[in-house]
Structures are given as structure tokens and as C-alpha cells.
Amino acid sequence: MSVNVVVLENKAAVAKKAADMIEAQVKAKPASVLGFATGSTPEGCYAELAARCKAGKVSFKGVATFNLDEYLGLDGEHDQSYRYFMNDRLFNHIDIRPWNTNVLNGVAADPGFECLAFERKILACGGVDLWLLGIGNNGHIAFNEPGSAPDSRTRIVRLTESTIKANSDGRFFKNPLEVPHYALSAGIGTIREAREIVLLATGDGKADAVKAALKGPMSLDCPASLLQKHDNFTFICDKAAAAKIS
Numbered sequence: 001m002s003v004n005v006v007v008l009e010n011k012a013a014v015a016k017k018a019a020d021m022i023e024a025q026v027k028a029k030p031a032s033v034l035g036f037a038t039g040s041t042p043e044g045c046y047a048e049l050a051a052r053c054k055a056g057k058v059s060f061k062g063v064a065t066f067n068l069d070e071y072l073g074l075d076g077e078h079d080q081s082y083r084y085f086m087n088d089r090l091f092n093h094i095d096i097r098p099w100n101t102n103v104l105n106g107v108a109a110d111p112g113f114e115c116l117a118f119e120r121k122i123l124a125c126g127g128v129d130l131w132l133l134g135i136g137n138n139g140h141i142a143f144n145e146p147g148s149a150p151d152s153r154t155r156i157v158r159l160t161e162s163t164i165k166a167n168s169d170g171r172f173f174k175n176p177l178e179v180p181h182y183a184l185s186a187g188i189g190t191i192r193e194a195r196e197i198v199l200l201a202t203g204d205g206k207a208d209a210v211k212a213a214l215k216g217p218m219s220l221d222c223p224a225s226l227l228q229k230h231d232n233f234t235f236i237c238d239k240a241a242a243a244k245i246s
């Protein structure tokens with residue numbers, strides 16, 4: 001089946017559409033298992049979901065979540081950890097039970113075991129119903145950098161220089177020297193097993209990655225292209241990110 005590509009006017013419309021899809025999923029199945037990403041792109045969607053939950057339009061009481069990745073060496077109290085990000089942007093503002101939110105522990109005594117336990121817990125929960133993704137400038141998904149295997153599982157990965165630079169441009173870390181060089185990341189195989197994938201891309205900085213992901217061949221050079229054959233995959237872009245695919 002081909003990818004369902006949705007091009008919307010701007011970032012706000014992308015956030016709303018993504019929130020609509022998550023709301024529909026949770027209403028259809030209150031005990032949904034959701035996969036989440038961090039980064040700038042999904043922030044608007046999380047703000048939307050928080051507002052809808054506060055307004056009583058949707059409840060996350062029965063939901064379990066898994067996050068894609070975490071920096072190795074950062075604990076959940078660190079303000080650049082992805083656990084902190086998720087609590088701050090979403091979990092603290094919705095009615096989800098905190099113990100049903102799963103973010104890899106960046107300071108686990110045995111990071112390899114942490115990755116294995118994460119995979120086992122996804123299986124024990126019945127698999128992910130819908131995984132929300134962003135895309136890196138180099139086409140990465142989660143921290144699966146170019147060259148990652150299509151069947152890769154949750155593991156310790158090394159960040160590329162381009163990702164370290166992108167994450168220290170002032171939005172998150174202020175200085176590349178502060179960015180951990182390693183992370184724990186769900187694999188491409190892990191992500192592909194989700195029953196539904198929703199990938200968001202906004203801004204002209206993503207236009208080349210979006211083109212490679214959608215119009216290029218399925219290739220290790222662009223990890224997001226490895227999702228092309230997923231049978232329930234929606235790619236939501238704003239006009240700037242879609243500039244090179246129309």
C-alpha cells in the first residue's frame with residue numbers, strides 16, 4: 001500500500017491533524033498503546049492534546065505510551081532528557097497514569113538490558129497501535145541514523161555530527177559539547193511493527209529529507225524511506241516541508 005501523504009498549510013494545521021488522529025485512536029480504543037517522539041515537531045500536537053484533555057474531550061486514563069529514544073547518560077530529571085521533555089510537554093498535563101508512560105532510562109545500570117526490557121514490554125502490552133514520529137534533516141527516525149538496518153531493534157546508538165549539531169542549535173542544548181554522543185533508540189524494526197505510523201515534518205529544513213523519504217528508493221541512506229511499504233503510514237507535512245515533493 002502506498003503512503004498516505006497529507007500536505008497542510010502550516011505547522012499549526014499539522015499539529016491539529018496529528019492530534020485529531022491520536023484522539024480518534026484513543027476514542028476507538030481507550031486502552032491504546034501509543035508511541036511518541038520528542039523534538040520540536042510534535043510540540044504543537046502535544047499542546048493540542050493537553051488542551052483537549054483539559055477540556056474533557058479525550059481521556060488518556062487507559063492509555064500506555066512508549067517513547068522512541070533517550071540520551072545515554074541523562075537521567076529523567078535532566079532538563080534535556082526526553083523523559084523530562086515528555087513530562088513537561090504532555091504527561092504532566094493529561095490524565096495518563098504516570099506508570100503507564102515508558103521512556104528508556106538513560107542511566108540504567110545495564111543499558112543493553114534496558115533496551116531488551118523495553119522491547120519485551122511493548123510485546124507484553126500487545127504492540128504499539130499508533131507511533132507518532134518526526135524526521136531528522138538527514139532522514140533519521142528516532143536515533144536511527146543513515147546506515148541503520150531495516151530490522152534493527154532497540155539498542156545503543158551513536159549520534160551523527162549532523163544530529164548533534166541540529167540538537168544544539170539553541171532549541172535544546174546550547175552547545176554541541178553538551179550533547180551526549182550516544183543514545184538508546186527504538187530500532188527501525190521496532191517502529192515498523194506499529195500498527196499505524198504517523199510521521200510529521202514541518203519547515204523548509206526538512207524538504208530534502210521528505211523528498212528522500214517519499215520519492216527516493218527505500219535505502220539505508222534515508223532511514224525514513226524504509227517505512228514506505230508500511231501498510232498504514234500517514235506522512236503529514238506543512239507546505240514548506242513538502243516543497244520538493246509536489
Ligand code: F6R
Pocket residue numbers: 036037038039040041042068069133134135136137140141142143
Ligand atoms: C526524537 C526523535 C527524532 C526527531 C528528529 C526531528 O524522539 O525521534 O528522530 O523526531 O530529530 O527533530 P525535530 O522535530 O526537533 O526537528
